[in-house]
Amino acid sequence: MTHSVASALHPRLGRAFESVAHEWNRVGSQMRFYSTTLGSIPDAVINYRTEMLRLIAQMGLGVAALAMIGGTVVIVGFLTMTTGALVAVQGYNQLASVGIEALTGFASSYFNVRLIVPGTASVALSATIGAGATAQMGAMRINEEIDALEVIGIRSVSYLASTRVVAGIVVVIPLYCVAIMMAFLASRAGTTAIYGQGSGVYDHYFNTFLSPRDLIWSFLQVVAITVVVMLVHTYYGYTASGGPAGVGEAVGRAVRTSMVVAAVEIVMITLAVYGQSGNFHLAG
Amino acid sequence: MTLAVTKPVRAVGGFFAMSLDTFVLIFKPPLAWREYLLQSWFVARVSMLPALMMTLPYSVILTFIFNILLTEIGAGDFSGTGAAIGTVNQIAPIVTVLVVAGAGSTAMCADLGARTIREELDAMRVLGINPIQRLVVPRVLAATTIALALESAVTVVGLVGAFFFTVYIQHVSAGAFVTAVGIQFTVS
Numbered sequence: 001m002t003h004s005v006a007s008a009l010h011p012r013l014g015r016a017f018e019s020v021a022h023e024w025n026r027v028g029s030q031m032r033f034y035s036t037t038l039g040s041i042p043d044a045v046i047n048y049r050t051e052m053l054r055l056i057a058q059m060g061l062g063v064a065a066l067a068m069i070g071g072t073v074v075i076v077g078f079l080t081m082t083t084g085a086l087v088a089v090q091g092y093n094q095l096a097s098v099g100i101e102a103l104t105g106f107a108s109s110y111f112n113v114r115l116i117v118p119g120t121a122s123v124a125l126s127a128t129i130g131a132g133a134t135a136q137m138g139a140m141r142i143n144e145e146i147d148a149l150e151v152i153g154i155r156s157v158s159y160l161a162s163t164r165v166v167a168g169i170v171v172v173i174p175l176y177c178v179a180i181m182m183a184f185l186a187s188r189a190g191t192t193a194i195y196g197q198g199s200g201v202y203d204h205y206f207n208t209f210l211s212p213r214d215l216i217w218s219f220l221q222v223v224a225i226t227v228v229v230m231l232v233h234t235y236y237g238y239t240a241s242g243g244p245a246g247v248g249e250a251v252g253r254a255v256r257t258s259m260v261v262a263a264v265e266i267v268m269i270t271l272a273v274y275g276q277s278g279n280f281h282l283a284g
Numbered sequence: 285m286t287l288a289v290t291k292p293v294r295a296v297g298g299f300f301a302m303s304l305d306t307f308v309l310i311f312k313p314p315l316a317w318r319e320y321l322l323q324s325w326f327v328a329r330v331s332m333l334p335a336l337m338m339t340l341p342y343s344v345i346l347t348f349i350f351n352i353l354l355t356e357i358g359a360g361d362f363s364g365t366g367a368a369i370g371t372v373n374q375i376a377p378i379v380t381v382l383v384v385a386g387a388g389s390t391a392m393c394a395d396l397g398a399r400t401i402r403e404e405l406d407a408m409r410v411l412g413i414n415p416i417q418r419l420v421v422p423r424v425l426a427a428t429t430i431a432l433a434l435e436s437a438v439t440v441v442g443l444v445g446a447f448f449f450t451v452y453i454q455h456v457s458a459g460a461f462v463t464a465v466g467i468q469f470t471v472s
Binding site: 094110111114115119123127243244245246247248249252255256260264266267270271274 | 334341382390394395398
């Protein structure tokens with residue numbers, strides 16, 4: 001008994017359309033996940049407080065053996081220390097080539113705040129707490145723990161994703177302070193100790209050009225980046241599939257996406273905040 | 285307590301031991317060239333788009349911030365220098381490393397990790413195949429090769445992005461920008 005199945009009309013066109021539609025649906029499901037996550041933040045704060053505190057402790061300082069060598073604080077501090085030293089090296093040398101190396105302090109207070117610390121922090125956050133969140137949630141998804149949560153009546157999105165977003169925001173506040181302090185100190189140490197500039201000169205220009213408003217904007221920028229990074233990472237963890245290797249791939253995809261999104265976000269916020277004129281006056 | 289102390293130290297030691305093994309085996313034939321080609325293609329495929337999408341924002345933002353400063357001291361013509369130094373010396377290497385690590389290497393880590401869990405690596409050892417030579421060496425070489433190629437692509441894209449941003453949005457003369465970039469890279 002053979003039936004001939006009618007072939008679809010324009011199969012290639014249909015497939016192309018389907019793949020476009022699939023991508024489009026994925027964007028839609030991502031948006032729905034993000035809005036659900038953000039919408040259930042109050043729920044998470046009210047009902048899942050213990051889990052949130054546990055996550056904050058875990059994200060901030062790490063647990064067990066990791067705490068000694070590489071809590072998030074240590075990693076972010078170390079990263080911004082190196083990039084801060086980079087400001088000293090590049091800033092001093094480039095400025096010295098036009099004879100104004102006295103302004104290295106200005107370079108530190110300007111580039112560190114506006115560009116380097118938000119950029120470094122975004123990478124560090126996505127690599128540490130973000131990747132950690134994806135791996136944890138991916139493992140839970142693979143082991144069907146998320147389905148189990150739903151079965152016992154726990155709202156999994158708010159229990160897993162919203163708590164992580166809030167924990168990320170809470171953790172990033174001290175983290176930002178550590179990051180920017182390390183960047184400033186490294187720039188100062190590099191300029192004064194290694195290149196031998198007088199610390200009075202450095203401090204004068206540093207203090208003159210350090211604008212508290214820029215600092216606050218930079219801080220808010222980092223908080224906004226954290227929200228986006230945690231959203232992206234929890235989404236990829238929540239929808240992981242394909243066994244242990246699938247979790248690893250989900251982490252890779254999440255890191256990739258969040259780094260691109262964070263870079264775009266930095267540009268958008270910087271352009272929005274500082275505008276085309278730059279909102280900056282060298283001459284006071 | 286001693287375990288808690290020695291664990292990180294052992295991890296570091298194990299890492300160096302494996303790195304040394306890999307480095308020695310790079311120079312020892314046979315090279316698993318088929319795996320090398322496959323991995324190169326894989327790394328190139330997954331890192332190309334993220335690398336370009338990450339370079340553009342970063343080089344644009346660096347140029348933007350640098351140009352504010354240069355315009356303020358009346359040296360807008362030098363914005364090409366800033367873009368050149370920033371993109372070529374700093375952003376392109378960092379972005380390349382981040383993307384190769386974030387896009388290619390995480391997938392390799394997941395792949396090898398899954399193979400270890402499923403005891404495939406042990407099976408290879410039993411068959412007398414050195415998994416480092418067969419699996420790790422081609423991956424290391426592939427990531428290195430592609431990073432080299434990616435770096436040049438990223439540099440070009442970053443400079444072109446900075447050019448369009450500087451010329452069309454910040455209204456710096458195109459000739460001045462190109463000249464400044466050129467001066468920066470003239471071998472003297």
